[in-house]
Amino acid sequence: MAQKPNKRLANQTAIVTGANSGIGEAVAIGLGSDGANVVINYISNPEAAEELAHQLCTNDICGEAIAIKADVSKEDQVEAMFKQTIEKFGTVDICVPNAGIQRDYKLHEMPLNEWQKVIDVNLTGQFLCCKASIQEFLKRGMRLDVSKSLGKIIHMSSVHEIIPWAGHANYAASKGAIRMLMESIAQGYGQNKIRANSIAPGAIKTEINKLAWSSQEALDKLHELIPYKRIGVPSDIGSVAAWLASDESEYINGTTIFVDGGMTCYPGFTENG
Numbered sequence: 001m002a003q004k005p006n007k008r009l010a011n012q013t014a015i016v017t018g019a020n021s022g023i024g025e026a027v028a029i030g031l032g033s034d035g036a037n038v039v040i041n042y043i044s045n046p047e048a049a050e051e052l053a054h055q056l057c058t059n060d061i062c063g064e065a066i067a068i069k070a071d072v073s074k075e076d077q078v079e080a081m082f083k084q085t086i087e088k089f090g091t092v093d094i095c096v097p098n099a100g101i102q103r104d105y106k107l108h109e110m111p112l113n114e115w116q117k118v119i120d121v122n123l124t125g126q127f128l129c130c131k132a133s134i135q136e137f138l139k140r141g142m143r144l145d146v147s148k149s150l151g152k153i154i155h156m157s158s159v160h161e162i163i164p165w166a167g168h169a170n171y172a173a174s175k176g177a178i179r180m181l182m183e184s185i186a187q188g189y190g191q192n193k194i195r196a197n198s199i200a201p202g203a204i205k206t207e208i209n210k211l212a213w214s215s216q217e218a219l220d221k222l223h224e225l226i227p228y229k230r231i232g233v234p235s236d237i238g239s240v241a242a243w244l245a246s247d248e249s250e251y252i253n254g255t256t257i258f259v260d261g262g263m264t265c266y267p268g269f270t271e272n273g
């Protein structure tokens, strides 16, 4: 990895949930490369989380990194993760509630537990992490030597916070709700200099959407939804997260940044309508 000229997040600590693969991993790398200490939260595959922590710790540009197992939908586990983080690094400055799952069914066939599981992880998980973060930010107070903001929350949303998605209503509903969660936090805690924003990725090449990119035919079909005509890669999100966590974006509060190659510009209308 090339040496970065500035370390915008030096002496700050970030918790990234679901950080042992895909977008979460890229966010952990992005924040770490800007100098932050990073907590790599995971629920399965501890080896990948430990390997990433090792990778971040042993290069000479990142802060420190540790892997912590926690189910983000369980309040006691989220609280324990924050406690362990604060014991290790002193505080939390940046939280990226990223952990998310898909359980796809037609609505009339969707079992209640699959609806509930998606809401629990994608939405309640973000609520619990935000709650614990805000408690810590308010308790700790300003650290103007590291940031102009008291704390930064970067919600991982999706283009499906505004694009309806038949066959994925549990997922789309969770992401639509994240938008209101984020905006309510921005509205309520802006006065405390806490910033809450969302990143809304489009189609990013990860395990979650493997079916959409693993054959050329599927990829061609996917490209019809993307004006920029390429699938995203996790680092497209990691770099935006690092900037959003930094003081360079200080005045941005309560906004969703779509990182989607233009998917939300409804390319179906290019020569139609």
Ligand code: BGC
Pocket: 102, 157, 158, 159, 160, 201, 202, 203, 204, 208, 209, 212
């Ligand atoms: C979903 C992906 C999907 C993308 C664009 C994401 O939020 O997790 O499966 O490819 O939205 O539809």
